Amino acid sequence: MEFAELIKTPRVDNVVLHRPFYPAVEGTLCLTGHHLILSSRQDNTEELWLLHSNIDAIDKRFVGSLGTIIIKCKDFRIIQLDIPGMEECLNIASSIEVFLCLFSRIQVLQALSTLDSITLMYPFFYRPMFEVIEDGWHSFLPEQEFELYSSATSEWRLSYVNKEFAVCPSYPPIVTVPKSIDDEALRKVATFRHGGRFPVLSYYHKKNGMVIMRSGQPLTGTNGRRCKEDEKLINATLRAGKRGYIIDTRSLNVAQQTRAKGGGFEQEAHYPQWRRIHKSIERYHILQESLIKLVEACNDQTHNMDRWLSKLEASNWLTHIKEILTTACLAAQCIDREGASILIHGTEGTDSTLQVTSLAQIILEPRSRTIRGFEALIEREWLQAGHPFQQRCAQSAYCNTKQKWEAPVFLLFLDCVWQILRQFPCSFEFNENFLIMLFEHAYASQFGTFLGNNESERCKLKLQQKTMSLWSWVNQPSELSKFTNPLFEANNLVIWPSVAPQSLPLWEGIFLRWNRSSKYLDEAYEEMVNIIEYNKELQAKVNILRRQLAELETEDGMQESP
């Protein structure tokens, strides 16, 4: 399939670009296979360089022969292009629309198979302009991650049972399971868990040896099916005489309803050592609608103060944030304060489950608050764990056709991390920009990291060979400096965020990013960096002088002693 066929008008002159915070600029619009580019005539610099896959929706309208295209991006930005000439405008718009279908609704496109169409995306064509120092595809290998706690415990082992993705298509080839459970048992358990997602280790709390496990729902159905191996597996994680908690991220009601479809939850009679807690974290279209409403409210400049708060409330976004954070805190509390291990699942175990397991780790484990540690967390708990990024992030807040599988699950997670970061501004090695960058790349990227829905798909796509890893780019010193929090001081404690509504504000950095100038806040950030940099500089100078002085004085002493 040739992109050239899709582009009827590759170039239009005298196009006027309107975008947030910049004066309108006139230039030449170019449409390529992957980008929309506008360069102003003055000095031939690119004013706009937009990935097609970043476009969420477009509107067009005409006044006389002047056409206007309004482009709504997945990062919530809205830009406007005034294009002289009706035909040119229509051609550009229709090309963008085709790309939109191609890149955003890959699953519904009949002409191409899902995987084939992914290979048309930009990451497969992107050639990096930087030297790769460390290949991000190999930065966070499961074996290395396992080593981090294998020194502390011998109760766990790596299993290769899913090597061919045969046992669980959404799991990675390597998973961590209790040592006492053999692969044969794992295969049996997989048949009892939704999507074959048998319980695996998510986090090991070194302080007291308690663990977080995650899985899919048990397939008990209406007749209360049970699975001895499943019971044995999760009991194998308990210390003698200890009890554990199962956190079901669905309300009891919802969990009960799934029994009719073959799903269900752990019956207390069969899991006597476990206490089940139901929370209710929303999923799917409810979240997507919440995002759509929130972004709509943020973009609405006309309403008065009161309506702003109502709309914020009506979006329910912050309610979701509170619910997710509360559940994560509860999980962390069970581990750290109760000294109890936990198993977390919802239905599939690929969405709310991962939000909770990863946030609990942010709370519990200092390493996950460092840049490398956080990258490892995303690699482990989101990518390897099979969060279907391709489906969930296909469209963003402006999409018109709502698909059941689209949901801002990952964005909610990032928002929750931001909330904790706001409450503990000195405990994270990364800053807000790091989270914003991850949000952007999850939805549209030149890197292959967030392509595909699970490891199995990524293997088939040969992403490691054919695309660049986001981490290869991020972990260059020049990039890292943009994402490093100058206030960071390693904090080895568990951090307990407040989940009171008063403590959970709107994440302005992402939702009001294009609606309010951040000039003064950026200046403040810069000032903060300067204060700290200057301090470090002085520190270095003082240390050098001290050393010099010490050397001179020992010389002195030596001259004196003979």
Next chain:
Amino acid sequence: MEHIRTPKILHSQISTIEKQATTATGCPLLIRCKNFQIIQLIIPQERDCHDVYISLIRLARPVKYEELYCFSFNPMLDKEEREQGWVLIDLSEEYTRMGLPNHYWQLSDVNRDYRVCDSYPTELYVPKSATAHIIVGSSKFRSRRRFPVLSYYYKDNHASICRSSQPLSGFSARCLEDEQMLQAIRKANPGSDFVYVVDTRPKLNAMANRAAGKGYENEDNYSNIKFQFIGIENIHVMRNSLQKMLEVCELKSPSMSDFLWGLENSGWLRHIKAIMDAGIFIAKAVSEEGASVLVHCSDGWDRTAQVCSVASLLLDPHYRTLKGFMVLIEKDWISFGHKFNHRYGNLDGDPKEISPVIDQFIECVWQLMEQFPCAFEFNERFLIHIQHHIYSCQFGNFLCNSQKERRELKIQERTYSLWAHLWKNRADYLNPLFRADHSQTQGTLHLPTTPCNFMYKFWSGMYNRFEKGMQPRQSVTDYLMAVKEETQQLEEELEALEERLEKIQKVQLNCTKVKSKQSEPSKHSGFSTSDNSIANTPQDYSGNMKSFPSRSPSQGDEDSALILTQDNLKSSDPDLSANSDQESGVEDLSCRSPSGGEHAPSEDSGKDRDSDEAVFLTA
């Protein structure tokens, strides 16, 4: 540090006392404070509870000024120090700073001995062309004789902000002298051929006033004025709004919807926005249009004070400094007769007079600080402490309703000044991001012209300030202040080292042997951001999972008190009871309260670090 756990509340801080239904443990007494602290006392015997209740009610409502704390408060300063404290903020100096008197404005002695207006100060600036006859005539045509006088003079273009009360225009009355007075104000600004008259009330309220013989300026009678209504609601609406918002803050584990709905229904942020809008309008008129503005509301001591001071703060960077902000409050609030006693209920009085007028102004400043983080020399703590002391009656500054009353009471001879106290402790109140040569500290603060509703946020640092668990657990301000302090030490050390090095090198050149002291080990030890173990405890994350803690599997475990209810949190958190210490007179409001809890020192903190300096507690 155990004694800190005993809550101490100044009687003047008590807002309401409520006896609640008796429970098995005793009689609960709920005390709500004006600084937004809420305390529940459980008294075993109902009889005792009633006695406490009655005496607290009496103590919280003193009838004579002499009963107030400031008359017995003694910070162990001698007479001279006290007197110096009172001259720290000098308004005549402030008018000089503005460039007055000058060709257009002069100091008038018309209000000597408060002859014309008893709620105005004696020192007033009026246009040079306004004769005593005009002033007196105008004063007779204004509510409570509060005639138009200067509040702020904008040196750059001669435009000014003047203030007054409403004219007694009724449906048709006019007053030549008052019209001449406005002419005089216009003429004092040769750059503009008109004057804005801003009535900060909603139009409907102003019209209703006409029936009582009051009202607003008729554009037909006054030449060259542009009349403008800016609908800020009256003190009663504001009082109810705060009440509603505080009810939301008090909710026990509210849902997000409860909170956002409650906040919205309180209308509080809408009122804040209205005040800001008025201030922005005036600042723009003065700085961009070069036009003078006369501001009034009804009596010209509430909304007028809010709006004039917000506009001045936007216009003049001096008011964004520590001292300048004190001057601003001294000028627009204290000297111009804002009725502190009535509004903040220092003495027992009409509850309908109470209203959070200056609280709203203080919040406006905070909202601006959030948007311009480098523009203010002071930090949030400064605002919170000022708010606290407006109600505490520990210092004499905010006593009474007017300058006249304060002079009669000889406040300056009998009490201490808050400004001196704040100035002495100014290190606690500095904003580390402030730099006198930073672009944000220059000139007018420019707010976006498009109305941004999301700009105004709930201030949990004020209204939930005693719920430490809700506040960010690490303070960027304190962290940066510690860094800056260390930087200063490093600068000094660097200088000393350079000197010593130079000396040794010289000496060595001369082949003389000098013994030198071993150099000090590095002071740098990182700024421990250790979390206050008390503040940073898990909260009630389990919601309605009531069965969860009781069936806790780890019985006997020390940590098994898994769920801290809000109530438990309230009584067990010593920070909640941090308050002014009456015996020593030492303020213990600081967020940097001396640590009682253990903080985990950072790894390399062994040596000679001064832990009190480097550690900041993030409670």
